[in-house]
Amino acid sequence: MSKAKPPTPPAAFTPAERDYIRRELDMFFSTLPSVAEGFHLKTWRGGPQAGQPKVPQAALGLLERGLMRLDATTRWPRLFFTDAGLAALQAMMADRRFADPAKFAHVRQELGLDPAPNHAEEP
Numbered sequence: 001m002s003k004a005k006p007p008t009p010p011a012a013f014t015p016a017e018r019d020y021i022r023r024e025l026d027m028f029f030s031t032l033p034s035v036a037e038g039f040h041l042k043t044w045r046g047g048p049q050a051g052q053p054k055v056p057q058a059a060l061g062l063l064e065r066g067l068m069r070l071d072a073t074t075r076w077p078r079l080f081f082t083d084a085g086l087a088a089l090q091a092m093m094a095d096r097r098f099a100d101p102a103k104f105a106h107v108r109q110e111l112g113l114d115p116a117p118n119h120a121e122e123p
Contacts, residue, residue, distance in 0.1 A: 012067060012088035018098055020058035021089065025107050032106040035089065038071065038078035053077035086111070 013021065024039045041053040053072055055063065059079055062068040067085035071078050081089055090111045092098045101108060108114040 038080040
C-alpha cells in the first residue's frame, strides 16, 4: 500500500490563504504576475535567521499541506504551486465567489480556464 497523499478537495484553501493568493496574483505596479513565476519572498536581514526566507503565516499552511513548495536555491526565494496546489488554484479561480473573473482574467488564461484574447486585427 503506497503512502501517497489523498487528492486535494476543490475548496482546499482557507480564507486567509485565498486572500494571500489573491494579493500575490493581483496587479502590482501595472504588472500582471504569473503563476509560473511563483510568489517572491523577502529574506531576513539579520539575527539568527539572516538570509532565510520570510514565509508569511498564510503560506505556511500551504507548504505544510503540500500545496506549495519553497525554492530557496536562487538569490530571491520563491513559492511555487505543486500539482495538487495548481489543481486547487484552478478550482478557486473557476469559482467566481473566490476570485473575480475580470480581475484575475490573466490567471484564468494561464490556467487554461479562459481562451487567450485574439489580438490579431483585421484590415
